[in-house]
Amino acid sequence: MVNNPLAYGWQQIFVTLDSKEPLVSEQKASLDWLGIKFGTDKSSIGHDYLNFYERYLASIREHAVKILEIGILGGASLAVWESYFQNGVIIGADIDKTTKRFARHRVKVEIIDQSNIEHLTQIALKHGPFDVIIDDGSHMWEHQITTLRTLFPFLKNTAFYIVEDLQTNFGSMAADYRGVASISCVEYLKKLVDFRVGCEQVDCSKEEDAFLRTYGRAMNSINFFRHACLIEKTSQENSADEALLAIEDAQTVPVSLLAHLATQGDKVGKSGWVRATRRPAGIQGFSINVQAGIPCQLRYRARSAAGVWSEWACDGKFVGTRGLADNLTGFSVQLAEESQRMFTLQAIGQFAASPDIIEMHTDDCVSSTGRHPLVGMQVVVRPRHTQQ
DSSP states (O other): OOOOGGGTHHHHHSBOTTOSSBSSOTTTOOHHHHHHHHTOTTSTTTTOHHHHHHHHHGGGTTSOOEEEEEOOTTSHHHHHHHHHOTTOEEEEEESOGGGGGGOBTTEEEEEOOTTOHHHHHHHHHHHOSEEEEEEOSOOOHHHHHHHHHHHGGGEEEEEEEEEOOGGGGSGGGHHHHOTTOSSOHHHHHHHHHHHHHHGGGSOGGGOOOHHHHHHTTSEEEEEEETTEEEEEEOOOSSTTSOOSSOOOOSOOOOEEEEEEETTTEEEEETTSEEEOOSSSOOEEEEEEEEOTTOOOOEEEEEEOTTSOBOOOEETTOOEEOSSSSOOOOEEEEEEOGGGTTTEEEEEEEEETTOOOEEEOBTTEEEOSSSOSOEEEEEEEEEEGGGOO
């Protein structure tokens, strides 16, 4: 890492006396070199963010990424992202209408108010999902927190969220940037740290903030740097692993299964199945939803580590626990009586210490010992007229 701007000297930044070509091509230049070239304060001449970011962003440099940056100012950082991600699309957002002048082929500019949730949502729906989101906007505490809560769900399954200029949360700068916020963005990020580091030992069921409950354990890492924080989001979908049981017929009822996993947080399986992809991990609670408009009702319950069954639930109500280190040892699913005439049900479970799957018998899906943690679930509902 180069922290002395003079170390770059004439050899890297400027052209040779007998050539109009730079000695370092932009295709191979470091992120910090580009930052110095275009004059952004993110370079090592200023905050030195770019050397930090490149540790994470280098792996996606050649990808067809989408980058969203809140806060454009003089357009220097847009030029950096455009040059570094030469296959990417860069979206800049600012409240200043004059920043429209920075729009060009791969650089889009949107005029928004960062404090307006609707504006943030509109830009996310128009251009997302994103590979990288950078908040370099107003630096007001409530704007930083609102932007994080609103835009984080629009990151791709494996992506990065960056908050810059967090020094505004401290000391003499706090009075100018506090606004109406009850806590600073750094204090809010520390709540995420509690859920990530404390993991299943922290009871998130008592946390009223839905963002913290949902994403507190859905992050690979939370990385603090001088004046900045970079969050690595992890996948919440099942695209990286396989269903417990392959379904050959296509005519199945859309079922969404949400499970809370130890060390991973909430994981959503939109195709009716979910599986823990890390070890150690177990399913601690779940909910099931049938797609709206389909006249099929399911009821379900969960079996705790102590062998105690929960009450029956339906319509997406959560059963089990979140963050209490109490892995389930079984589950049950049933079709409501009026649904049994039109649909059939198949439920499958997988348990720790065994690669075998267990189909539900007499309504219950429990391991052979009754003690092994549940690590995978699948619920398949079919219309009866499709059965042979």
